[in-house]
Amino acid sequence: MNVIEIRGLRKDYPLGKTTVHALRGVDFEVEEGSFLSIIGPSGSGKTTLLNIIGCIDSPSAGSVKIHGEEITRLNDRQITDLRLNRIGFIFQTFNLIPVLNVWENVEFPLLLMKKHKKEEVDARVEKLIREVGLINYINHKPAELSGGQRQRVAIARALVTNPDIVLADEPTANLDSETSHSILELMRELNEVEKTTFIFSTHDPEVLDYAKEIVKIKDGIIVKQG
């Protein structure tokens, strides 16, 4: 079953008097439980594609369906709720809330959902923090953590709401190779155990070894999928 269906996706950015065509008509599906990597050189449109799938950016033309729902027709509040309930994000630069500690950062999306009891929240947060190996760091603020530790917090936060899709934009770009491998191992493990769909972009060949599927993008067009 496809969790994502993209048809004729285009994204243009006006840049002064010219227009940059970031995506030039992308057709693309992702099955549930995939562990998919989008690869391509810098400026090929990887991040733009991820942003549109994650409802962070809107397309210039085309259709994007998540679980059969056309996201281009949703209003701001519906899109926000979709991001909260169905999509987890892992950013290249970790993007944690600086004033919250590890526990609170992971807990944050669950508090926004306002539908879980405190015991449920605590149990879910503790489980994920344990899984990412930071149970001894729950009171640490992001500034007191290493890059790898911050990315683990970001992964735990992305997974805490039990999303259908986790999008990770170059999640290992700012990490050393050892930490990168441990992060990717963690993501693969969660994909196998939780059956969560992972889509991550990279241009690091070593990361590709972890991917079950690869989509290659060049100049805003998918040139290879499989």
Place this chain on the structure above:
Amino acid sequence: MDLAIVFKMSWRNLWRHKGKSLVIGVILFFGAFLMTVGNGMVSGMEAGLSNNIINLFTGDIVVISNEQEKDDILFSFSGKPLKTIKNFEAVKEVLDTHSAINTYLPATAGMVYVFNSGTDLGSIMLLGVDFDRYRKVFPDSIVLTEGAIFKTGERGLLVTEEARKQGYEAMNFWTLPVNGELIPEKLPEEAKANIDSLEIKRDIVFMGLSTTNSTPDVRVDVTGIVNFKALNKIWGNFCIIDIESFREAHNYVTGADQNIEISEEKRQLLEDDGLDSFFSTESLIDNSLVTDTDLSIETIKTATQRSGRPVNINSGAYNLAFIKLKKGIKPEKALAELNQAFQSKNLNVRAISWKKAMGSIGSMAFLIKIAFNAFIMFIFVVAIIVIVNTLSMAAMERASEIGMMRAIGARKGFLRKMFIYETGVLSFFFGGIGIIAGIIMIYLLQSANVTTADEILQLVFGGEQLNPIFTYKDLLLGLVELLIVTLLAVLYPLRIVGKIVPLDAIARD
């Protein structure tokens, strides 16, 4: 749970951005401080003016003749006397029955010329009253410093210390009450130096202003020297005189006039406007008045002395009435009702506010109040501009963080709440301290006993002493002002926050 996390994040953000928080906090502190002191000054001024103008002299409303061209009747020096109120009995009926009126004082007011041998004519302002009634309407408004108060029905003049000083400066005499002792300490320095040659006057001869040059001279004994309870630089210009003497000096109808019994023929003659009647042969010479008796000065004095018959002084003429309203009555409403009542009965009078009656002095008080409020508004605006700037900068600097929160599912409302909480906490913490500091300052100013002899400053102070007051109403007003500042200051930054999109989390990295 939502509010708890919002509050937690807001609180920690304030500590994280200590510098900006402190800048906004200091502005809010000074804003709240100045607002509190400013409100206290305005309240003090209002209370002072209310006590020292309305309760001391003018009442809330003044009734004057419609023939009076201008409203500034108390301090205008137009050279014309105030027009008398015609048919005061009918006016009295309206005043006696109007439900908004607590009490009123019919009176006469105006400038008179003072005669003095050796100098030019001087002038003083007189307020002619039935003194017993004056005391009832304006109790404790004056303090007797020398001599005695005259009673109702008696002739007498109460000279203010201020007018006595002015009299010395203009006409070189020092006024003392009949039987009063000279108190050298009260003399101006120049008079002290020439105390042996100092001219003392225990009565004043004066003449009322008239457009017909037909007013008589009146001599009145000075019975006492008085001070007004406050605003002596202003009220001290008015000496208080028995109303009959005032009327005589202005050729007004006196209470005694109403007592005179004359023949029907003479009454008709007086009431006849035709000049021919004065020249008819029958009435040109009244033989009954021709006498062979030798007329000595003493005989004339005896023949022309005032009648000993009891006089109803309330039956004479008045040129104004000071009205005090009942507590809680809005002066504007009462003013409109009174004027409507006067019009409906075709009475040729109008009711005006005390401010109008005071002329430029009343306007000055109003302008000072406006200036105070404008100052407070200015503080408001400056505080809002600086806070808006600082918060907007903070919102833009935190665009990446806010965008990230949007990306992981935070609604705009959540982020707006966070900003409102941050500003609210700052407002009520620093603003609260500012209000407390302002209240302390009000009490310090009260106990500092700052006094002034300057007329303008007396209006600013609402009296001779600076007396800002703290009221719970002002506290509430301060809190409301703080709330308004906070809400207005946070509006634009909230717009910025609302415009931050999840893409900003990535784009600004």
